[in-house]
Amino acid sequence: MDISIIIPTLNEEEYIGETLNHVYQNLSDKYSWEIILVDNGSQDRTTSLAKGFIVSIYNKPEFIGKKYLSLNYGAEQAKGKYLMFLDADCRVPKRFDESIVNILDKKNNVGGAFEFKMAKGGIVFRAIELINRIRYRITKRYYGDQGVFCSKEAFEQIGGFPEKPIMETAYFCDILGEAGELKLIKSKLISSVRRFEEGGIIRVMVKDTWIWIQFLLGLDISKYAPDYWEENEQRGNDIIA
Numbered sequence: 001m002d003i004s005i006i007i008p009t010l011n012e013e014e015y016i017g018e019t020l021n022h023v024y025q026n027l028s029d030k031y032s033w034e035i036i037l038v039d040n041g042s043q044d045r046t047t048s049l050a051k052g053f054i055v056s057i058y059n060k061p062e063f064i065g066k067k068y069l070s071l072n073y074g075a076e077q078a079k080g081k082y083l084m085f086l087d088a089d090c091r092v093p094k095r096f097d098e099s100i101v102n103i104l105d106k107k108n109n110v111g112g113a114f115e116f117k118m119a120k121g122g123i124v125f126r127a128i129e130l131i132n133r134i135r136y137r138i139t140k141r142y143y144g145d146q147g148v149f150c151s152k153e154a155f156e157q158i159g160g161f162p163e164k165p166i167m168e169t170a171y172f173c174d175i176l177g178e179a180g181e182l183k184l185i186k187s188k189l190i191s192s193v194r195r196f197e198e199g200g201i202i203r204v205m206v207k208d209t210w211i212w213i214q215f216l217l218g219l220d221i222s223k224y225a226p227d228y229w230e231e232n233e234q235r236g237n238d239i240i241a
Contacts, residue, residue, distance in 0.1 A: 002031035003097050004080030004152075008070035009037055010229075012088040013044040015192060020053045022091040028098040036077055038063070038070040046088075065229045067144075068161040068168040075155055084149040085169070089192035091119075092147060099185045100149050110180030111150030111173075113142035114189035124201055125193060135212075140182045141170040145191035148172070154179045165225035167215055198231070 005023060009016060020035070027033060037050050041061030050057055058077065063069040071085055082104050086092070093099075093114065103109050116132050118125045132143075142148050148169050158179055164171045173182060196204050207224075214221050 001034060001079040003033045003082045003084060004078030005035045005084045005086055006074035007037045007086050007088050008067055009042060009046050009088045010040040011042045011044045012046045013049055015089040016046050017049050019088055019090060026092050026094045026096055028095040031097050031101060033097060034079060036074045038074045040064040040070060066165055068164055072160040075160060081152060083152055083155055084147055086147050087144045090145050091190040093187035093189060099187055103183045104151050108181050109183055110154035111176050112183035112185060113146035113148045114185045114187055116146050117188035117190050118193050119190050120193045140177055141173045144169040147189045150176055165222050166228060
């Protein structure tokens, strides 16, 4: 097996079908692959919709609030030489699997991510893109909505995702970067703007920036995790209410 694509989910019926469709449509057909979905107790149709695709589904409601557990569990089940961690509301670029293999087949490269792009246009969203692109070019700390990838060998070497309830992927990249080179693929992975639309663009920008500053200062940011997970849970409650 060449590539394992790991998708953690919680109440993602609005996006999971489109995300999986984009994965299928944009594979290069040059490599073997598998998709692993680790669900954290969705109350909507996330898992039933995913069953319409070739996907291995693991129901792990006990992982709610701890995304790092879902990512690590998915990696444990993975048969691929290379791992890709994909958020359930993101759209992959064309031939993304080929781009990953081209990077990881080179000596000293252990991982990386795709260029970040938001799903909607407008001055504000373009500004958010620009700020993020400057940030991760300087720090090489990528976010979950960039399709972070790595070799399974490097993943096991560093012990997987650390026990962090928020910004687990940025912490992961910090550790992964110590094992070798992280590379940025210029092809754009498109991320949903729902957090900004639901929470208010300015409010979310200010909050994200504040959390990022504290992260850079090495402060404890775990106190912000419950709000994030409450938003995800609420999506399911809204649907079944």
